[in-house]
Amino acid sequence: MFGILVVAHGDLAKLLLETAKKILQEDFPNADFYSMDWDCDFNKAKIDLEKKINKMTGESGTLLILTDLFGGTPTNIAMTFYGKYNIEILTGINLPILIKALILQKSGVDVKESLSELRMKGQDAIVLVSEIIERR
C-alpha cells in the first residue's frame, strides 16, 4: 500500500487531509501531512520534510506527495527529493484528488499506474455548475 503525504502552505495540508478523512469517515494510517510554516527557513524545512519522506518511503515503498501549488515553496522543496526517494509528486491538488487518492490507496493499486487517472479525476472535478444545470 503506497503512502500519501500532503505538503502545503501553512495549515492547508493538515486541513485538506482532515476534511477528506471526515468526508470518507475512515481512518488512513498511511496518509500524513507536512505543514510548511510561512516563516520557515528553506533548509530547515528541507531537513524536516526529508525525515518524513525517508520514514514514509521506508514503511510504504512508493510515496505519493500531493502539494498545493506549482512554483510554491512546499512543492519546490518536495521536488528536491525526486529521484533520491521513491516518490511521485502531484501538484495543484483539490479535495476530489485527495479523496480519490485515499480511495486508491485502500484499493491496493500501484500508484505509479494510477497517476494519470488521479490527475484526470482532479481535472474533471473542476466543474462549472451552470453547465451541469443547463444540461439537465
Add this chain to the structure above:
Amino acid sequence: MFGILVVAHGDLAKLLLETAKKILQEDFPNADFYSMDWDCDFNKAKIDLEKKINKMTGESGTLLILTDLFGGTPTNIAMTFYGKYNIEILTGINLPILIKALILQKSGVDVKESLSELRMKGQDAIVLVSEIIERR
C-alpha cells in the same frame, strides 16, 4: 468588480482564502468565505448562505462562488441559489484557481467571460512533477 465567495466544508474555505491572500500579499475586500459546519442543519446553512449571497450580489453585481467538491453539501446548498441570484459556481477548486480568480477580480474583467479560462487554469495547474522534470 465581481465578488468572490469561497464555500467549503469546515474551515477549508477560510483557510484557502487566507492562504491565497498571503501568497498574493494583498487585501481583497470583495472576497469572502462561508464555512459550512460539519454538523450544520441544511436549512439553517441555506438561510445563512443566502444572506451572504444577497449582500454580496447587492454590492458587487456578479458573484463567483468557488466550492470544494461537487456533490458535497456546500456545493449542493450554493446550487439552490443558481438562477435566483446573479451567481456563477465553480466547484473542485484548488489554490491556483483561487489565486487566479483574485487576480482576475483586481483586473476588472467580466467574470462570465473569464469562467472557461479560470477552469482551464485550475485544470492545467494539476501537474505531475515527474513529467516536468523528465521534460527538462
